[in-house]
Amino acid sequence: MPTFVYMTRCDGCGHCVDICPSDIMHIDKTYRRAYNIEPNMCWECYSCVKACPQHAIDVRGYADFAPLGHSVRVDRDEEKGTIAWRIKFRNGTEKDFLSPITTKPWGQAIPQLAEVPGPSQEMRDSQLLYNEPKYIRMDDGGLHTLETNGLKMKKGVYY
Amino acid sequence: MAYKTIVEDGIDILVVGAGLGGTGAAWEARFWGQDKKIVIAEKANIDRSGAVAQGLYAINCYMGTRWGENNPEDHVRYARIDLMGLVREDLLFDMARHVDSTVHQFEEWGLPIMRNPKTGTYLREGRWQIMIHGESYKPIVAEAAKKSADKVFNRICVTHLLMDDSKENRVAGAVGFNVRTGNYHVFKSKTVICGAGGASNIFKPRSVGEGSGRTWYAPWSSASAYGLMIEAGAKMTQMENRIVLARFKDGYGPVGAYFLHLKTYTQNGLGEEYESKWFPELQKMVGKEYLDPEASHLTHRPIPTCLRNHALISEVNAGRGPIHMVTMHAFQDPHLEEVGWENFLGMTVGQAVLWAATDVDPKYENPELTTSEPYVMGSHATCSGAWCSGPEDISPPEYFWGYNRMTTIEGLFGAGDAVGGTPHAFSSGSFTEGRLAAKAACKYIDDGKAEGIVVSDEQISRRRKEIYTPLEHYKIYRNEIVAGDVNPHYINPKQGLDRLQKLMDEYCGGVTVSYMTNEKLLHIGLKKLKILEEDLQSIAAKDIHELLRAWELKHRHRAAECVTQHTLFRKETRWPGYYYRGDAMKVDDENWHVLTVSRRDPNTGEYTMEKAPCYHLVGEDE
Numbered sequence: 001m002p003t004f005v006y007m008t009r010c011d012g013c014g015h016c017v018d019i020c021p022s023d024i025m026h027i028d029k030t031y032r033r034a035y036n037i038e039p040n041m042c043w044e045c046y047s048c049v050k051a052c053p054q055h056a057i058d059v060r061g062y063a064d065f066a067p068l069g070h071s072v073r074v075d076r077d078e079e080k081g082t083i084a085w086r087i088k089f090r091n092g093t094e095k096d097f098l099s100p101i102t103t104k105p106w107g108q109a110i111p112q113l114a115e116v117p118g119p120s121q122e123m124r125d126s127q128l129l130y131n132e133p134k135y136i137r138m139d140d141g142g143l144h145t146l147e148t149n150g151l152k153m154k155k156g157v158y159y
Numbered sequence: 160m161a162y163k164t165i166v167e168d169g170i171d172i173l174v175v176g177a178g179l180g181g182t183g184a185a186w187e188a189r190f191w192g193q194d195k196k197i198v199i200a201e202k203a204n205i206d207r208s209g210a211v212a213q214g215l216y217a218i219n220c221y222m223g224t225r226w227g228e229n230n231p232e233d234h235v236r237y238a239r240i241d242l243m244g245l246v247r248e249d250l251l252f253d254m255a256r257h258v259d260s261t262v263h264q265f266e267e268w269g270l271p272i273m274r275n276p277k278t279g280t281y282l283r284e285g286r287w288q289i290m291i292h293g294e295s296y297k298p299i300v301a302e303a304a305k306k307s308a309d310k311v312f313n314r315i316c317v318t319h320l321l322m323d324d325s326k327e328n329r330v331a332g333a334v335g336f337n338v339r340t341g342n343y344h345v346f347k348s349k350t351v352i353c354g355a356g357g358a359s360n361i362f363k364p365r366s367v368g369e370g371s372g373r374t375w376y377a378p379w380s381s382a383s384a385y386g387l388m389i390e391a392g393a394k395m396t397q398m399e400n401r402i403v404l405a406r407f408k409d410g411y412g413p414v415g416a417y418f419l420h421l422k423t424y425t426q427n428g429l430g431e432e433y434e435s436k437w438f439p440e441l442q443k444m445v446g447k448e449y450l451d452p453e454a455s456h457l458t459h460r461p462i463p464t465c466l467r468n469h470a471l472i473s474e475v476n477a478g479r480g481p482i483h484m485v486t487m488h489a490f491q492d493p494h495l496e497e498v499g500w501e502n503f504l505g506m507t508v509g510q511a512v513l514w515a516a517t518d519v520d521p522k523y524e525n526p527e528l529t530t531s532e533p534y535v536m537g538s539h540a541t542c543s544g545a546w547c548s549g550p551e552d553i554s555p556p557e558y559f560w561g562y563n564r565m566t567t568i569e570g571l572f573g574a575g576d577a578v579g580g581t582p583h584a585f586s587s588g589s590f591t592e593g594r595l596a597a598k599a600a601c602k603y604i605d606d607g608k609a610e611g612i613v614v615s616d617e618q619i620s621r622r623r624k625e626i627y628t629p630l631e632h633y634k635i636y637r638n639e640i641v642a643g644d645v646n647p648h649y650i651n652p653k654q655g656l657d658r659l660q661k662l663m664d665e666y667c668g669g670v671t672v673s674y675m676t677n678e679k680l681l682h683i684g685l686k687k688l689k690i691l692e693e694d695l696q697s698i699a700a701k702d703i704h705e706l707l708r709a710w711e712l713k714h715r716h717r718a719a720e721c722v723t724q725h726t727l728f729r730k731e732t733r734w735p736g737y738y739y740r741g742d743a744m745k746v747d748d749e750n751w752h753v754l755t756v757s758r759r760d761p762n763t764g765e766y767t768m769e770k771a772p773c774y775h776l777v778g779e780d781e
Binding site for chain 2: 002018019020021022023024026037038039040041042043044045046047059061062063064065066067068069070071072074076083085087088089090091093095097099100101102103104105106107109110111112113114116118119124127129130131132133135136137138146
């Protein structure tokens with residue numbers, strides 16, 4: 001299932017509503033807290049779980065095939081650029097994992113293409129995309145020209 | 160209705176759907192059109208939308224030409240054999256020659272790509288796949304798209320493309336509604352790049368309760384790429400070429416890294432290798448050209464995925480299930496165990512949740528595999544999508560009409576799931592296709608092809624009326640009954656989806672019939688789809704969220720109809736393991752070594768089917 005929200009932790013901030021790709025995290029008008037309005041359209045993608053500043057959202061595996069008594073918790077830290085997972089099995093076994101999520105400060109390594117020198121007519125007339133051919137082969141060897149090695153129609157064309 | 164009409168005018172490039180295809184398009188468009196107005200309309204939130212919303216653990220399409228690993232031609236050969244010979248080689252080659260520059264940029268933007276400590280090259284999972292820490296893959300590429308776009312409209316469900324009223328068969332933008340405010344949004348644009356999603360949930364899923372959300376492909380991939388383009392009258396290709404995935408049971412966790420990097424393998428319920436036992440019989444069905452285990456042993460030629468599926472399905476049907484993935488050896492190595500788990504946490508958390516819930520530790524127990532219900536999508540490893548023009552330097556005349564990745568509707572371009580005939584694009588290939596489409600769209604505008612577009616007020620108000628009809632239906636008929644969802648005047652989106660899935664499953668080769676269909680069944684299916692279409696005119700939505708589901712269902716229905724038409728047209732079993740035509744159980748190269756192309760007439764709803772040549776541009780030998 002999908003995600004569910006702990007009553008005492010949620011403060012109704014709406015971060016989960018804002019991020020859910022399936023449009024199923026909504027604010028309950030009575031309690032002013034978030035809840036999953038359509039569990040059978042939940043992909044357990046954890047976007048809302050990661051986005052919740054209160055760690056108020058958790059996941060209980062789909063009732064069709066997942067027994068109770070497990071948990072998969074996550075802490076995504078944009079500052080540090082890491083994501084930490086803790087898996088707790090039904091039988092109590094625990095496993096922890098930690099992975100990087102980015103190697104650069106957010107957004108700073110992406111160029112503003114409005115400000116780079118625009119394409120020449122020659123580039124427009126060629127098959128090149130932005131930053132090519134340099135970015136196809138980032139070695140110092142021969143640049144890849146995008147030309148084919150002589151593609152030609154071979155026999156066996158059927159109608 | 161008090162919903163406002165909000166018009167965004169003067170757009171040059173409208174990107175519909177900002178998954179990997181759409182973000183690639185928006186980002187690159189800024190370079191080729193520094194003076195152009197680029198607008199994104201996205202159904203969810205661009206930071207976490209599309210198939211890569213929860214992350215990805217591998218980039219499945221990377222040549223590695225800089226390290227002498229593969230050339231683009233090699234990738235064409237690989238995808239061609241995997242799809243039993245039928246692909247658009249021009250589009251495939253074009254994607255493959257550019258994809259590395261896309262991946263190198265991702266690394267520069269901060270995507271953590273694993274490196275091989277010995278060689279310094281990217282860590283290979285398999286010949287085409289490289290391993291990444293991709294939890295934030297989508298936020299990173301979204302950042303790039305946001306930097307390039309003039310405006311990003313999140314939470315806009317695009318329902319229809321707008322057409323030019325002054326010139327036939329030319330696109331003029333799109334319309335939709337905001338799923339938060341309910342407002343009606345009109346986007347008037349010179350070009351549209353369709354980066355919308357393929358289709359999950361048009362066939363009955365294996366889990367039909369709460370677990371129906373745990374599909375292999377994202378449940379929010381609602382066939383909008385196809386619904387939008389078919390409705391507008393674009394030609395489609397290879398829509399019969401649906402895909403069935405062999406995955407870890409119930410959670411649909413990916414198996415690629417397990418097979419390729421962890422070197423795990425499958426066995427039947429008796430602990431035996433079973434795949435090769437099915438090959439002799441299968442070879443009679445498909446011919447030696449497509450299945451030659453000996454040649455595959457000697458070279459790197461893969462056994463087509465559908466044929467491996469066929470072996471799995473046949474073994475289970477023979478009563479020797481379940482099929483297990485043998486993980487117990489690999490997981491003894493702590494590094495491989497970590498890779499195995501992180502693989503799920505990076506892209507299919509639901510599988511980790513399931514194993515935790517069922518106490519499955521692959522170190523001590525071999526998990527079960529199964530085959531999924533069919534999906535229709537053009538970016539992963541199959542061909543469905545719009546019939547698009549290829550690049551000018553390599554495409555034969557039948558594949559070329561002026562602008563790369565342009566559909567048969569002028570000014571309408573595709574990327575990712577939207578483009579037909581380009582399997583094995585995956586995330587990086589979809590982004591690359593978006594880039595190619597963006598360059599071509601800028602050229603189309605600069606060539607003066609988008610002058611004099613007229614959108615009548617009549618078209619805009621007609622679409623507005625159509626969009627909100629489900630809310631009207633609910634309002635009018637809801638109070639005829641005491642409570643509940645059983646109403647003689649309407650069905651709700653969930654009921655409609657259940658009906659669509661049941662009929663597609665039973666008549667078009669879904670999971671409960673072991674992927675089997677035939678001409679008779681398909682005709683019945685088409686008839687039922689027609690009646691469902693009539694009932695969809697009476698669909699009711701109790702609120703804006705249900706209105707979103709109603710339009711997703713309409714898109715799914717349109718795609719399903721197209722799939723059924725295509726399946727009926729191709730009288731052979733080209734991809735055993737994806738689906739079977741019981742009345743034509745063999746590959747028939749003499750008559751069907753062709754691409755199928757359909758067009759639905761937007762005015763009459765009639766389909767015209769044709770065969771298009773399948774040109775082979777790349778030679779056999781590496």
